[in-house]
Amino acid sequence: MKITDITLDRLRLELDPPFRAAWDPEPRRHFDATIVRVHTDEGITGIGSGDLMDGFDTYKHLFVGEDPLDITRHVKAIETANFHGAHYWPLEAALWDIIGKVHGRPVAELFGNAAKKLPAYASCGELKSPGERVATALKVREAGFRAMKIRIDRNRVDEGVAAVRAVRDELGADFEIMVDLNQSWRMAGDTAGATDLARTRKTIARLAELDVFWVEEPLPYCDVAGFKRLRAENPGVRIAAGEMHHSPTELLRYLEEDALDIYQMDVVLAIGMHRARTLAELAQLKHRHFTPHSWTNGIGVLANLHVAAGVGGGPYFEYPYDPPGWTPERRDFMLADPVRVGGDGDLEVPARPGLGIELDEDAIDRWRIT
Missing domain, CATH: 3.20.20.120 (Enolase-like C-terminal domain)
Incomplete structure (x- = not known):
């Protein structure tokens, strides 16, 4: 199995009324999320999210063409990318999603x-x-x-x-x-x-x-x-x-x-x-x-x-x-x-294989930042 592509959907939900988080200097008027999808040549796609994955395109080549099941290698590669960029742990979550789907079991x-x-x-x-x-x-x-x-x-x-x-x-x-x-x-x-x-x-x-x-x-x-x-x-x-x-x-x-x-x-x-x-x-x-x-x-x-x-x-x-x-x-x-x-x-824990994620593609299309 090989990784053929890694794609990002950047989303923004407008918040009205705003969310007044205790840790935010100003009320939060929107909520951003980045959806990471790891595509493979066997048709299995892994999904992750969390950090916003800013600047990841610079490092995508480190993973495309590799076996998604080589998780220790990928963790080390993510750590090297994190040192120079943002925090790319949502990619690891997507890889574990693939691993669970390959084995037909929840990641837990x-x-x-x-x-x-x-x-x-x-x-x-x-x-x-x-x-x-x-x-x-x-x-x-x-x-x-x-x-x-x-x-x-x-x-x-x-x-x-x-x-x-x-x-x-x-x-x-x-x-x-x-x-x-x-x-x-x-x-x-x-x-x-x-x-x-x-x-x-x-x-x-x-x-x-x-x-x-x-x-x-x-x-x-x-x-x-x-x-x-x-x-x-x-x-x-x-x-x-x-x-x-x-x-x-x-x-x-x-x-x-x-x-x-x-x-x-x-x-x-x-x-x-x-x-x-x-x-x-x-x-x-x-x-x-x-x-x-x-x-x-x-x-x-x-x-x-x-x-x-x-x-x-x-x-x-x-x-x-x-x-x-x-x-x-x-x-x-x-x-x-x-x-x-x-x-x-x-x-x-969801009983579905992987992380158990089911995306709403209509919502993703609606809130995608273009």
């Missing part, structure tokens, strides 16, 4: 088949008042979720903690709450400094009193010693990070330093499926968790789900959901059917 089975489904948590994206966040939490629980993640702005900590307290009071102790401080990385152009360690320690101490399940990205990635200190001082609160770590060796350093409870590397944005699997298994051998970041689109959600289910990740899987601003229909506008959580709050 090839990654270990540890689980057929994982409990999902509703990952909220907007900053909301305590009353608004409680209203969302009630909708989330009604939809079947048993856990949700709440964002806290570094400049509005009191309001954020109040939102967590309001949800805890309304939904009780059986409903798990995660908190994301979004302090490890910045969107382009956001030059504001992260909250210092002293203030962060106070915030986490307040959240510990509310029995949060984990606190995510409380510090910049460079502050490994700070992460370790937060873990040591708050034994009842798990510390999570790593979603945008692009270096496997840096993640190995975190593992060696035992800096985190939960490792969150995204397989279509950060380090790819193959490397994520290795690091996830190392984390589990150290009795630590792997539960990947999945804030892209439904294809990225599925790629992360296959790896997490394959290796037995958890204890929860991230499901981007914050109605009405962020819904499955917006997130998965390129799919025939949005990726949905079941009434029991679990996200099932």
Whole structure:
């Protein structure tokens, strides 16, 4: 089998009303997605998405003419291209899609088949008042979720903690709450400094009193010693990070330093499926968790789900959901059917071979950037 071509569909969904993501300097008025298709001489096409694949045409020749099943070779080639360009991990997802289709099995089975489904948590994206966040939490629980993640702005900590307290009071102790401080990385152009360690320690101490399940990205990635200190001082609160770590060796350093409870590397944005699997298994051998970041689109959600289910990740899987601003229909506008959580709050691995992606070609034609 040979790769005959790699094509990209660049899509843009206009957002009206805009989505006010907590990490964006400005409201998001459109949502971009790039669909990667790897074509082969045997008629099997692999599909991937996640990162925008900017500048990939320069590197396409590295893969055309090669056997798509030579995945280790392709991972190494993607890493060399990433060094000079963007992050081309959606290509690896498309290659795994082909591998699964060739073998007639879901990719999660090839990654270990540890689980057929994982409990999902509703990952909220907007900053909301305590009353608004409680209203969302009630909708989330009604939809079947048993856990949700709440964002806290570094400049509005009191309001954020109040939102967590309001949800805890309304939904009780059986409903798990995660908190994301979004302090490890910045969107382009956001030059504001992260909250210092002293203030962060106070915030986490307040959240510990509310029995949060984990606190995510409380510090910049460079502050490994700070992460370790937060873990040591708050034994009842798990510390999570790593979603945008692009270096496997840096993640190995975190593992060696035992800096985190939960490792969150995204397989279509950060380090790819193959490397994520290795690091996830190392984390589990150290009795630590792997539960990947999945804030892209439904294809990225599925790629992360296959790896997490394959290796037995958890204890929860991230499901981007914050109605009405962020819904499955917006997130998965390129799919025939949005990726949905079941009434029991679990996200099932698709039974179809490969990643289980079914595109909506009419939607792709409608929203393609020309």
